[in-house]
Amino acid sequence: MLSKAFKNGLGLALAMVVLAGCSSTDTATDSSAASGINGGASGGSSVTTGSAQGSDLNASGDTAMQSDTVFYFEFDSAVIDSESRAALITHAEKIKASGAEVRLEGHADERGTREYNIALGERRANAVSDFLALQGVSRSQIEAISYGEEYPAMTGSSQASYAKNRRVELK
Amino acid sequence: MRLVCLFFLVLLANGARADLTIEITQGVDNPTVIAVVPFGWGGGALAENVSNIIAQDLQRSGQFRPIDQNDMLAFPHRQAEVFYRDWRALGTEYLLLGDMEMRNGRYQLTFEVYDVLAQKKVLRQSVDAGKGQLRDLAHYASDKVYELITGIRGAFSTKMVYVEALGGNKLYRLMLSDVDGARPRLLLESRQPLMSPSWSPDGREIVYVSFETGRPAIFRQEVATAKRVQLTNFKGLNSAPVWSPDGKKLALVLSKDGNPEVYTLDLATGSFTRVTRHYAIDTEPNWTADGKGIVFTSDRGGRPQIYKVTLASGHTERLTFEGDYNARPRVSPDGKTLVIVHRSNGVFHIATQDLATGDMRVLTETNLDESPSIAPNGAMLMYATKHQGKGILAAVSLDAGVKFRLPSKAGDVREPSWSPYF
Amino acid sequence: MNYVTTTKQYAISFLHSDSFMPVMASVLLHAFILIIVGWGWESSLVTPRKVMPNYVEAKLVALKPTAPKKAAPKKIKKSVKKVDLAAQRHEQERLKQLQVKKQRQIAQKKKATEALKVKQLADKKAKALAVEKAHQLQEEQNRLAEQQILVEQQQQQAFADALAEEELLLQAELDAVAAQSFSGNIRNKVQSKWSRPPSARNGMKCLLKIQLIPTGEIIDVSVIKGSGNSAFDRSAEQAVKKAERFDLSGMESRIFEKYFRQFNLEFNPQDLRQ
Known part of the structure; x- marks a missing residue:
């Protein structure tokens, strides 16, 4: 994990250096008149982030239908329903047996503010994480992360799609 | 004696000139009628129509009603050509004339503002700019005209950043553009989410959240050079960074201690200070205008509401009480108004709340309105909303007098952040 | 006996007091104004008012009629006088009783022989008093008549003066009302612009x-x-x-x-x- 982060950082730093080198193409050239307008904001500097990550972040739309690894929630709620609890108990046994690391991705529907929804997604992921820990799964095996409303499982602004988007995915 | 007094009063009333003063306590709030006459220019075709850009700037502010060029009887370029009576007949209150020429490889614009009713020139200025900066010339003139007539500094020359998502959230872009949406420029591109861009008070840098490491992390980036630095990499949320008014600190949200809490980060020392302490969600911080407090969203009362914490004492008070969902507060530059996302009847709108009286006013009529960002002059705000299933940006004046959508982009556009003055 | 004299003196003093004349003048004047305002001027007032637009909102420093101010002190003075009168009567009563008591004591002390002399003297005194009383009454009536004429003359003069003043005041007030109406129009027009x-x-x-x-x-x-x-x-x-x-x-x-x-x-x- 650490080495990965380091590599990413290095890649970014390199990209930064390269781009910074290119960025002096258009700078303030108009300082002759006191009332002149400088073109600082029209410069063409941008950054592209490093390569895609190891975990499959973009596949959320595909996995949403696998109901046994996706757990749904009510609006502005992080309460796990009984159906999800039963499925999670089964998962807990498998995880304990395999010793594998799992990732819990919390999501929210598009209603409400983005940053509050990120917090709400985390609350849902943490609720599932706590439940698994109660079943005896070691916390070191669980990573919880929230994407808020960034990755809807279903697009559209209907109650049906909202219900599909308030979820935690187990990966 | 009494008779004498009466007599004196009568004399006073009849003899002395009556000092009549009529009090005018009300008015109308009609937009000012201005004629932006096509500017004089001897050269060939220009890349931009400067006078048109100015007319659009002024119109979008809601404070002006520019006269249609087709209705103008003449296109004067200097005072001698101005016939006030003609302009007055069109209902014109102000007249903007301009003359452009090329001098030493630069565009030079001389513009003049006339008060048609007083029949006098009230402003004359010259400004020059390099090639490719005709829009800057136009916005500069718009700012000067706006300030002259409204008494408020213009913000047409400022910028905004926003997030654009393409291909169904497969590609994220952090974009910079003029506040009318023109001249978009890429600042950052990523396959993972980019969120919460926000400006430094000097307008040179931005902070934002990027998921590029597989987790949310906060970065700062110089706008002109694209030089960037990762500021946080904590377990859990690294969210909602905003710069303090003095530029020395950030307020941000971390959940490293188990649930989202507001922290401050001293940029010089790199030290974090925890501000909130509650098992509920505390997020979306924004500094008060004096930098002495932070407003934030918390659901500590069961539902998201706005609270304010005074940094010196830690004293926390709830600010919003109307409705069961108030979030993402932004404080106006004068510190008097709170702009929030407010839900009423299940619909999310942008609303203002007067911090002195507590009076709330809903500004927008669309649904799923979010991420309000206030112009540095406090007159307008930009926000994100949905139009035909697609994220777009829109603007509304703080008095709700004018609303308009910005031109649509290729992708899903969200999270506008209005820059300070440069 | 004393009682009568004192009452007369009171009446005289009232007539001579400097408050009587203006009070009377004031009462009559106001009655007159009431009549003028309420009835006499009606026809002449209608015309200018019709011309005036009736939207009156503008603030204007208007001349207030002074009539209400006059009424107040008048009442106070009257009530003060009544109190004085009652006190005086009471005092006279008391003095009279004292006198009677004293006379009785004197009569008891005097011998029967002296009684006749006393009686004669008393008769003489009474006679003289009666004459004097008649004389005084006559004089008083003359004086009252003269006073009456004087008062009437002064009242007439005061009427004439006050009438002129009231006319001016009324005119000023009407002007102010008209000005107020025009001010309202001006205000409305400016506010709309x-x-x-x-x-x-x-x-x-x-x-x-x-x-x-x-x-x-x-x-x-x-x-x-x-x-x-x-x-x-x-x-x-x-x-x-x-x-x-x-x-x-x-x-x-x-x-x-x-x-x-x-x-x-x-x-x-x-x-x-x-």
Whole structure:
């Protein structure tokens, strides 16, 4: 994990250096008149982030239908329903047996503010994480992360799609 | 004696000139009628129509009603050509004339503002700019005209950043553009989410959240050079960074201690200070205008509401009480108004709340309105909303007098952040 | 005996007191005014009022009729007098009883022989007193008659003076009412033309001096006292200039000269933010 982060950082730093080198193409050239307008904001500097990550972040739309690894929630709620609890108990046994690391991705529907929804997604992921820990799964095996409303499982602004988007995915 | 007094009063009333003063306590709030006459220019075709850009700037502010060029009887370029009576007949209150020429490889614009009713020139200025900066010339003139007539500094020359998502959230872009949406420029591109861009008070840098490491992390980036630095990499949320008014600190949200809490980060020392302490969600911080407090969203009362914490004492008070969902507060530059996302009847709108009286006013009529960002002059705000299933940006004046959508982009556009003055 | 004398003296003193005449004059004057206002002037008042537009809202320093002020002290004085009278009567009663008691004591002390002499003396005294009383009464009646004439003459003079004054006051008041009505029209027109800049706030004040010609046309506008916000001041000036002229139709030239040839407009918004 650490080495990965380091590599990413290095890649970014390199990209930064390269781009910074290119960025002096258009700078303030108009300082002759006191009332002149400088073109600082029209410069063409941008950054592209490093390569895609190891975990499959973009596949959320595909996995949403696998109901046994996706757990749904009510609006502005992080309460796990009984159906999800039963499925999670089964998962807990498998995880304990395999010793594998799992990732819990919390999501929210598009209603409400983005940053509050990120917090709400985390609350849902943490609720599932706590439940698994109660079943005896070691916390070191669980990573919880929230994407808020960034990755809807279903697009559209209907109650049906909202219900599909308030979820935690187990990966 | 009494008779004498009466007599004196009568004399006073009849003899002395009556000092009549009529009090005018009300008015109308009609937009000012201005004629932006096509500017004089001897050269060939220009890349931009400067006078048109100015007319659009002024119109979008809601404070002006520019006269249609087709209705103008003449296109004067200097005072001698101005016939006030003609302009007055069109209902014109102000007249903007301009003359452009090329001098030493630069565009030079001389513009003049006339008060048609007083029949006098009230402003004359010259400004020059390099090639490719005709829009800057136009916005500069718009700012000067706006300030002259409204008494408020213009913000047409400022910028905004926003997030654009393409291909169904497969590609994220952090974009910079003029506040009318023109001249978009890429600042950052990523396959993972980019969120919460926000400006430094000097307008040179931005902070934002990027998921590029597989987790949310906060970065700062110089706008002109694209030089960037990762500021946080904590377990859990690294969210909602905003710069303090003095530029020395950030307020941000971390959940490293188990649930989202507001922290401050001293940029010089790199030290974090925890501000909130509650098992509920505390997020979306924004500094008060004096930098002495932070407003934030918390659901500590069961539902998201706005609270304010005074940094010196830690004293926390709830600010919003109307409705069961108030979030993402932004404080106006004068510190008097709170702009929030407010839900009423299940619909999310942008609303203002007067911090002195507590009076709330809903500004927008669309649904799923979010991420309000206030112009540095406090007159307008930009926000994100949905139009035909697609994220777009829109603007509304703080008095709700004018609303308009910005031109649509290729992708899903969200999270506008209005820059300070440069 | 003393009682009668004292009452007379009171009556005289009342007539001579400096409050009686103005009080009477005032009472009569007000009755007269009431009649004039309520009935006598009706026909002549209707015409100018019809001309005036009835929308009256503008503030104007109007001359207040002074009538109500007169009424108050009058009442107080009357009640004071009544109290005095009662006290005097009471005192007279007491003195009289004392006298009777004393006389009784004297009579007991005197011998029967002296009784006749005393009686004769008393008769003589009584006779003299009766004569004197008759004389006094006559004199009093003469004086009262003279007084009456004098009072009537003075009342007539006061009537004439007060009538003239009241006419002037009434005229001034009517002028003020007319001016108020025109002021209201001016105010409405300016308010409909005043487009405030967004920087305008409650508490800002701009005082303009306006000069008109009798057609109602504005010939000059100048800022006497600015608000400190040039956009605000310019908007006020523009509001007046947009108005161009005010409707003064039906205005008497006296009112124009008195109020409208030159007047002030104070721009002082009350409906904006602080």
